[in-house]
Amino acid sequence: MGVMMKMVRAGLFATVSGVSLLVMAAPGAHATGMPQLDFHNPLVTGQVIWGAVIFLGFYLVLSQVMLPRVGRVLEDRSKRISGDLDVARAAKQDADKAVAELQQARKDAMAEAQANLQKTLDAEQHATDQKLADISARLTAEIADAEKRISAEKAQAFGTLKEIAADTTQALVSRLTGVTPDAQLVAQKVDGAIAHRNI
Amino acid sequence: MAGGSSIDVLGQFELRPVLGGLGEALRFSQSPLYMILAACLVLAFLYFGMRPAAVVPGRFQAAAEVCYEFIHSMAVDTIGPEGTAFFPFIFTLFFFILAGNYIGLLPFSFTFTSHIAVTLALAVMVFLLTVIVSFKVQGFRFFAHFMPAGASMFLAPLLIPIEILSFLSRPVSLSIRLFANMVAGHVMFDIFASFVIMLAGFGVVGDVFAIGPIAINMALVALELLVGVLQAYVFAILTCIYLREAVAH
Numbered sequence: 001m002g003v004m005m006k007m008v009r010a011g012l013f014a015t016v017s018g019v020s021l022l023v024m025a026a027p028g029a030h031a032t033g034m035p036q037l038d039f040h041n042p043l044v045t046g047q048v049i050w051g052a053v054i055f056l057g058f059y060l061v062l063s064q065v066m067l068p069r070v071g072r073v074l075e076d077r078s079k080r081i082s083g084d085l086d087v088a089r090a091a092k093q094d095a096d097k098a099v100a101e102l103q104q105a106r107k108d109a110m111a112e113a114q115a116n117l118q119k120t121l122d123a124e125q126h127a128t129d130q131k132l133a134d135i136s137a138r139l140t141a142e143i144a145d146a147e148k149r150i151s152a153e154k155a156q157a158f159g160t161l162k163e164i165a166a167d168t169t170q171a172l173v174s175r176l177t178g179v180t181p182d183a184q185l186v187a188q189k190v191d192g193a194i195a196h197r198n199i
Numbered sequence: 200m201a202g203g204s205s206i207d208v209l210g211q212f213e214l215r216p217v218l219g220g221l222g223e224a225l226r227f228s229q230s231p232l233y234m235i236l237a238a239c240l241v242l243a244f245l246y247f248g249m250r251p252a253a254v255v256p257g258r259f260q261a262a263a264e265v266c267y268e269f270i271h272s273m274a275v276d277t278i279g280p281e282g283t284a285f286f287p288f289i290f291t292l293f294f295f296i297l298a299g300n301y302i303g304l305l306p307f308s309f310t311f312t313s314h315i316a317v318t319l320a321l322a323v324m325v326f327l328l329t330v331i332v333s334f335k336v337q338g339f340r341f342f343a344h345f346m347p348a349g350a351s352m353f354l355a356p357l358l359i360p361i362e363i364l365s366f367l368s369r370p371v372s373l374s375i376r377l378f379a380n381m382v383a384g385h386v387m388f389d390i391f392a393s394f395v396i397m398l399a400g401f402g403v404v405g406d407v408f409a410i411g412p413i414a415i416n417m418a419l420v421a422l423e424l425l426v427g428v429l430q431a432y433v434f435a436i437l438t439c440i441y442l443r444e445a446v447a448h
Contacts, residue, residue: 035212036314036382043214046226047311048320051234055321058238058295063287066245070267073252073260080254 165190208389212313212382230311237298237311266294270435277439281446285439288328292321293435300381300427304420312430313381315374322374325438333445344444373437377430384423391416 038044166186174180216222217232248263256264270290274282282289296312303310311317333341345362346355394412398405 033209035209035214036316036378039316041214042226043216043228043230044314044316046228047214047230047314047316050227050231051311051317051320052324054231054234054238055291055295055324058241059288059291061238061242062245062291066242066249067267067287067290069252070245070249070263073249074264074267076252077254 162187162190162194165194208386208393211309211385211389214314229309230314230317233299233302233309233311234295237295237302240302241294241298270294273436274439277436278443278446282439282442285442289435289439292325292438293431296321296377296434297428297431300431301424303381303385304423304427310381310385312377313385315378318374318378319370321377321434322370325373325441326370329438329441329445332442336446336448369437369441373434377434380426380430384419384426387419388416388423391419 035041036044166183169186169190170181170183173186214228214230217227217229222228245263245266248259251257251260253260267290270293271283271286274286274289276282278285299310299312302308303313330341333344337343344366345359347358347362350358391412395409395416398409398412401408
């Protein structure tokens with residue numbers, strides 16, 4: 001610590017003496033002819049006063065007139081740009097809204113069309129079903145009718161078959177035995193045979 | 200300088216009264232004249248640049264706006280939200296120095312930033328401004344600057360003198376940096392230009408060799424254009440940094 005303090009003190013001393021030497025050397029430098037250090041010349045010191053006046057005037061004109069003017073132009077520009085941006089943003093919002101509305105309208109129209117189509121399809125389906133039901137009812141009736149007719153024909157055919165069988169039996173028996181069998185008995189036997197065969 | 204009697208590199212910094220006796224009486228040399236010229240040029244640039252006040256700027260207006268926005272962002276980014284209050288001051292400072300540096304590059308003109316009286320006055324103005332702002336914002340906590348937060352109390356006897364010294368050296372370094380850069384650049388111009396004239400005295404061979412210093416001077420102009428804007432920037436940004444320290448809570 002002590003050494004350091006000593007060093008600092010030595011440094012300080014050197015600096016102070018250096019500065020004072022410089023100050024003392026200044027008139028010497030003036031002697032060798034550095035016009036800037038010729039402080040006896042009133043023009044050298046006059047610069048400070050004139051410089052202060054000119055600098056102050058320069059500062060006042062700049063700070064009161066010129067710089068606000070430049071600042072205003074820059075501010076106007078940034079205001080205008082931000083204003084234009086706001087307008088553009090609003091326009092974009094409007095456009096977005098219009099697009100959304102358009103899409104909604106399209107969606108609605110599509111839904112309506114879909115509903116209409118469904119309704120038409122349903123009606124058509126209904127009509128077709130009705131028609132099919134009608135047709136099938138008619139067909140069923142016709143089938144029932146035809147079946148009835150067939151069974152009638154069948155019964156008739158069976159009746160005829162019985163007669164033919166009886167006649168054939170009578171003819172066969174008379175040809176084989178020469179005796180004509182009793183028609184009543186033959187018919188009874190045929191009926192029995194038919195019942196037996198379950199025709 | 201020391202060697203050749205024909206080389207007078209410091210004559211260019213000589214101040215002469217303008218308008219004879221009147222200038223002498225008012226202490227008005229060409230230096231204030233060039234300050235007025237610099238201020239008028241900057242104001243004219245802004246005035247004619249911003250005259251159209253167009254929403255879509257032309258080249259001239261865009262250049263004026265770039266200057267405004269460059270300094271504005273520098274002030275606000277460095278100082279913070281309070282930077283808007285100091286923006287006109289930083290703008291004035293930057294363009295006063297920049298115009299002074301650049302006008303000085305024109306032949307037969309004068310560079311007022313090559314005078315330590317001018318740069319020291321500017322630096323002291325900045326220094327006083329930071330001290331006043333600091334006292335206004337922070338009150339007596341201003342003195343807390345000289346003891347870095349979190350540092351050990353053991354180091355206080357070491358740190359506080361160093362901090363005070365570094366604080367007081369600010370205007371010195373600020374002013375000498377600008378002054379020395381401008382003087383060095385103009386001295387170099389003068390030396391190499393003198394070489395050309397000296398070489399011209401050696402006939403044809405000298406004429407041929409004189410191309411060297413001319414080329415060097417051309418390169419120096421480019422360098423000085425860089426130095427001119429850089430020194431103005433350094434002055435302005437350091438002012439911003441000092442002000443940020445002053446407005447910090």
